[in-house]
Amino acid sequence: TLQYTLNTGSNPLNALRLKADYEQQIGVGKLSMGYQFRQQNQDGMFVYSEKNGNNQPLILNPAFTANVTVYNRIHGLYTQYSGKFKKLEFSSGLRYENALRTFSDNRTNRPNELKLSNLFPSVNLLYDMGKDLRLKVAYSRRVQRSTNNELNPYPEREHSETLEQGDPNIRPEFVGIYEIGITKDLKKASFYWNVYRQQITDIVNRVNSVYNDTILNRIYTNAGNARLIGSEMGLTIAPIKKLKF
Numbered sequence: 001t002l003q004y005t006l007n008t009g010s011n012p013l014n015a016l017r018l019k020a021d022y023e024q025q026i027g028v029g030k031l032s033m034g035y036q037f038r039q040q041n042q043d044g045m046f047v048y049s050e051k052n053g054n055n056q057p058l059i060l061n062p063a064f065t066a067n068v069t070v071y072n073r074i075h076g077l078y079t080q081y082s083g084k085f086k087k088l089e090f091s092s093g094l095r096y097e098n099a100l101r102t103f104s105d106n107r108t109n110r111p112n113e114l115k116l117s118n119l120f121p122s123v124n125l126l127y128d129m130g131k132d133l134r135l136k137v138a139y140s141r142r143v144q145r146s147t148n149n150e151l152n153p154y155p156e157r158e159h160s161e162t163l164e165q166g167d168p169n170i171r172p173e174f175v176g177i178y179e180i181g182i183t184k185d186l187k188k189a190s191f192y193w194n195v196y197r198q199q200i201t202d203i204v205n206r207v208n209s210v211y212n213d214t215i216l217n218r219i220y221t222n223a224g225n226a227r228l229i230g231s232e233m234g235l236t237i238a239p240i241k242k243l244k245f
Helices: none
Strands: 004-010 013-026 029-051 066-085 088-105 112-130 133-144 156-159 162-165 173-185 189-201 204-210 216-222 226-237
Touching (some): 004 156
Antiparallel strands (some): 013 029, 029 066, 112 133, 156 162, 173 189, 189 226
């Protein structure tokens, strides 16, 4: 079937970030403290028009058209202490975030709010084992925030066979990362090998449902917890001064 459609979208992001830091040398390390304010406003206009024939006018299809707005406000406080003691380099920190996310659209008068308060610790240790061999151990907790597309509850016609739909109640992903690795420096090269594990809470996945006999509906949703285990290797070689592989 020949289809005549026009699918346009505008999704600009306007953001403001203010940051203040303080640093002080204490003992064998440096103490850092700071505050950060972040504000993001994203206005999405998704328009889907179609017509029944080449000589017919384009008509707006309200089932796949919506204006959505996502507002994020984040207050963050952090402290970190890093330094070096003999053969050990270390860095340890803690960040606190108070976050507000508001989702609204042009179809309802009920903004959807999500308020969160979370702590994000981090620890990094690097030990010099001698002979240009170093051992690294690290842990950190991070957050992956949702985008406009993942929050938009109204179907967006991606193409003739697929719809994409979000959920304004989606929670952000929280990721705990454990990592251990080694680094070896050679005369004209360096090698590293890391093994890591990620523990993800409220992972965001796309689940499929049938819209009709020819169209698949993909819906973003929190799909419980997940675990990711992997390994990385890298080799850097500099055979001459101006060349590096």
